[in-house]
Amino acid sequence: VPRPRQIDRDAVLATGLEVADDVGLDGLTMQAVADRLGVTPMALYRHVANKSDLLDGVVERLLGEIVPPDDELGWDDQLIAIGRAVRGAARRHPAVFPLLLQRPATTPTAKRARERVYAVLRKAGVPEPSVPRVERILSTMVLGFAASEVSGRFHSHSRKVLDADFDAMIELIRAGLPAVVGGAGDRQAAG
Amino acid sequence: VPRPRQIDRDAVLATGLEVADDVGLDGLTMQAVADRLGVTPMALYRHVANKSDLLDGVVERLLGEIVPPDDELGWDDQLIAIGRAVRGAARRHPAVFPLLLQRPATTPTAKRARERVYAVLRKAGVPEPSVPRVERILSTMVLGFAASEVSGRFHSHSRKVLDADFDAMIELIRAGLPAVVGGAGDRQAAG
C-alpha cells in the first residue's frame, strides 16, 4: 500500500493506534506502523524516541478521545457521562486501553482530564481536601471496570449484564460518597 | 550459575515469577528463565506450551499467594483482610500483578478465590441474585487500585496517602453496598 512518504509525529501516533485496534498490542510493532505509512521502520525514529515513547503517545491520543461532558449538567449526570465516555473509548481501543492503568497519569492530557473531574466533584459538594482522593478512587473504579470489560476478564458476561454492573457501580458511588468525604455529600460547591 | 538439570512445570513457573520480580515483565523471557534454571530455552517447551502459557501459569501462581482470611471473622473484617492480601501480593510482584486485570478469571484458582468472596458476601446479607454482581464490582475496585498502585499510576503519592485512599475506598463500599443490593445490607446470611 503506497502512501505519502512525508510523515510527522501525529501521523505516527494515529497509525499506531490504528494498528493496535486492528491487530492487537502484540501486533503494534515499529515495522507494522512503518508499513502502513509506506516507510521503513527507521524513519519512525525521527518522530518518536523509541517504542516506549510510541506507546506513551498512543495512550495520550486515546485519552484525548474522552471528551468532557456538558458543563450545564448536574454533577451526577456529568460523572455518569464521563464514565460512559471512558467505556466508549475502551471499546473502540480495547488493546491499548488497559495501558491507561499502567502508566503514571502525569501527561498534560491526563492532568486536564483529572482537573475536569475535580471541578465536578467540587460542584457535588466534596470538600476541597477530599477532592484528589475521591478522584483517585473514582477513576480507579471506572478505569478498572472498563479495562476488565475489554480485556476479557468478564469474558463470559453479556453486554447487558455489564451495563447493569456499571449502573450498579455508579449507584454504589452515589450512595457511598457521603461517607468518604468530610461529612457532606450534596450541598453546593464552596470554591 | 549451575543448577540441577531436572526441571518440572512448577519450577519453571516459580522461576518465571522470580525473574519478573527481579527484572520486570519485559525481562521475563524464555531465555532468562532457562538461564536461571541452568538449561537451554528449548527445554522449557516440554513444560509450558509457549510464552503465553508461561504467563498464565505465573499469574496463577501469584493468585495462589492470596490466602483466604479466617472464617471466624465478621464479614467486613474478612473483606478488609482479602483486600489487604491482594495489595500485599501486588507489592511483592508488581510486574506481574497488573496481568490479573487482563486475563479471564476462569482458572481453578481464580474460581476458588471468587467463591470465597461469594461466601463472605452471603454472610454480609447480600441476596443471592446480587452476589456475583457485587463480587465483580468489588474485585474490580480492589484489583484496579492495587494495579494502579504498583504500576506507577499513583507514582507521586506516598505509601501513607495510598493507605488512606484504600481505607476510604473500603468505607465507600461499606456505605454504598446497601444501595446496590436488593435493599438489605447487614442482616445475617440466609444460605
Place this chain on the structure above:
DNA sequence: ACCTGAACACCGTTCAAGT
C-alpha cells in the same frame, strides 16, 4: 531535514538429533 541500507543483539519457536 528526512528517509534508507546494512548491521547487531535479542526475541519466540520448530525440529531433528543426542543421551
Place this chain on the structure above:
DNA sequence: ACCTGAACACCGTTCAAGT
C-alpha cells in the same frame, strides 16, 4: 523421557550513507 544444537522469522535499535 528429557534436554540440546542448529536454524528461522521477527523484534528494537544504531549509524553511516544517501537525497
